[in-house]
Amino acid sequence: MPLPRLLLAGASFRDRSLASLGAMLGIAITGAVCFMIPLPVASLPLLVAPMGASAVLVFAVPASPLAQPWSVIGGNVISAFVGLLAAHLIPSLPLAAGVGVGGAIFIMSLTRCLHPPGGAAALTAVLGGPLVAATGYGFPIVPVAANSLVLVLAGLIFHRVSGHSYPHRSVPVAGHQPPPATIIPHPEDIDRALEDLGETFDVSREDLDLIFRQVEVHAERRRRAETAGKPAR
Numbered sequence: 042m043p044l045p046r047l048l049l050a051g052a053s054f055r056d057r058s059l060a061s062l063g064a065m066l067g068i069a070i071t072g073a074v075c076f077m078i079p080l081p082v083a084s085l086p087l088l089v090a091p092m093g094a095s096a097v098l099v100f101a102v103p104a105s106p107l108a109q110p111w112s113v114i115g116g117n118v119i120s121a122f123v124g125l126l127a128a129h130l131i132p133s134l135p136l137a138a139g140v141g142v143g144g145a146i147f148i149m150s151l152t153r154c155l156h157p158p159g160g161a162a163a164l165t166a167v168l169g170g171p172l173v174a175a176t177g178y179g180f181p182i183v184p185v186a187a188n189s190l191v192l193v194l195a196g197l198i199f200h201r202v203s204g205h206s207y208p209h210r211s212v213p214v215a216g217h218q219p220p221p222a223t224i225i226p227h228p229e230d231i232d233r234a235l236e237d238l239g240e241t242f243d244v245s246r247e248d249l250d251l252i253f254r255q256v257e258v259h260a261e262r263r264r265r266a267e268t269a270g271k272p273a274r
Contacts, residue, residue, distance in 0.1 A: 059203050063100035067195040068092065074191045081179040084172060089165055091117060092188045094158035099196040103207040106245050107156055110197075110208055114189045116156025120145035121181035124166030125173065134167070141167045209248075 068088070075087045095117065098108035106112065124141035131137035145163035149155045162185055166173055173180050200207035228250050 057101070060101040063196070063199045063203070064096040066199065067096050067100060067192050070195045071188055071191040075184055075187050078183060078187055081176045081183055082172060085176065085180075085184060087184060089162065089184055089188055091158035091161040091165060091185075092192055094161060095156070095189065095192055098157070099192060099207075100199065103196065103200055103205050104209045104244075104248065106209075108207075108209075110193045112154045112156040113158075113193050113196075114186065115152060115154030116149050116159035117162045117189045118181045118186045119148055119152060119154065120156075120159030120163040121166045121185040122178065123148055124163030125178060125180055127163075128167045128169075128174065138164055138167045 071092060072088050080087070095113050098105055099113060102108055120141075123145045127137045127141035127144060131140055141163040142160045145159050146155070149159055166180055169180070176183075196207055228246060231246055231249050231253075
């Protein structure tokens, strides 16, 4: 029976298997390393829940702008700090939670480290209660920054071994150059098209440009093969 179609474009069963293995090792290594770090409060967890979501991005979609090292480290740490600040300044727990998450998204956007698990880090800081409050402003450093840093280092090593680009770079495939006469969208055209759609996509402008160029390479090969009466490769 054929495997069901995977949700993510470009994903293969091998990639998803490697992503699962990478996340398993990444979280295990993060926990093992952080176990050796003295915690500011003895009862604080060695691992915070947002790291599970960060692992999904780092190991399953390493090309995503949301999964890059600065996004993981900066996003989680900044968000935890914003959440902690909201908890200290706002007496109402629901309001503090809303301000913490909303503020985290705003600051992450300004500092170019938007990272979805950061919202969970901000919420954890708000909902942690006396346990997190007892750390003062140490919670964003230990365990959040420590967890994030070790997870990113594990991702760097794992993707180097598995052959993925991390941190991601939009690099054309060697030898795949489109013919000179081919019309390829200019990067500014891509910007205008994205503005027309009015949506935010989890892919960089550079990657979209690279995809268009690679599509044109294979389209030209197919046209030539059809003209020659041979199957395209």
